[in-house]
Amino acid sequence: MLALIPLRGGSKGIPGKNIKEIAGKPLCQWVIDAALQSQVFDRVVISTDSRKIADTVYGWNGSRVDVMMRPPELAEDDTPTEAVMKHVAETDQFDVMCLIQATSPLTTAYDLRAARAKFISWGCDSMVTVTKLNKFVWRPAEYDQIVEPINYTPTTRPMRQNIDHVYVESGNFYLTRRWVLDRLSSRLGGLICRYIIDPERVVDIDTLDDFKEAERCLYCT
Secondary structure (H helix, E strand, C coil): CEEEEEECCCCCCCCCHHHCEECCEEHHHHHHHHHHHHCCCCEEEEEECCHHHHHHHHHHHHHHCEEEECCHHHCCCCCCHHHHHHHHHCCCCCCEEEEECCCCCCCCHHHHHHHHHHHHHCCCCEEEEEEEECCCCEEECCCCCCEEECCCCHHHCCCHHHCCCEEEEEEEEEEEEHHHHHHHCCCCCCCEEEEECCHHHCCCCCCHHHHHHHHHHHHHC
């Protein structure tokens, strides 16, 4: 199993986000440490277009990780992550790839070990991390003014604790068998399983407010 951590140099919301210091170390180092400490990966690969990021990663980790430089056309704002995954797949042999997002620094080594165990025992082809949403959820219909309930019946409105829970992607990490990536050019396909992340450990850093909230959580762990 191979771990892939994409670290693009460009970041408009928070310049230098992936190596910006948070709770005492670069943002990306939190998930790198989780991947290494989990001891479930044959290799941990960093894909980046930035020499500064590469130098920072090597400075913190040395030979414990492999850094793969990617071409500029795979580091645009609209570059799909699957294109980066396939770029790594061109030169790496693996049965399963674990895509780990640096912007979810609350991911733990335990999460990665537990997810791998479930992935194998359930015979999954891919896995998505999710978190439970305990709210009444509605879907827009044909017109904006018309909506449809997703997880409850309004005429028999239940107590909130009794509604059918829905799950949303947390973005922490994904597991993908090689055939799914090769044939579907997607991180998810075939038999898709879920790994549930507790809501208090779900943060996806996109803004400075997200960054501050993640730092507060990291100092509390």
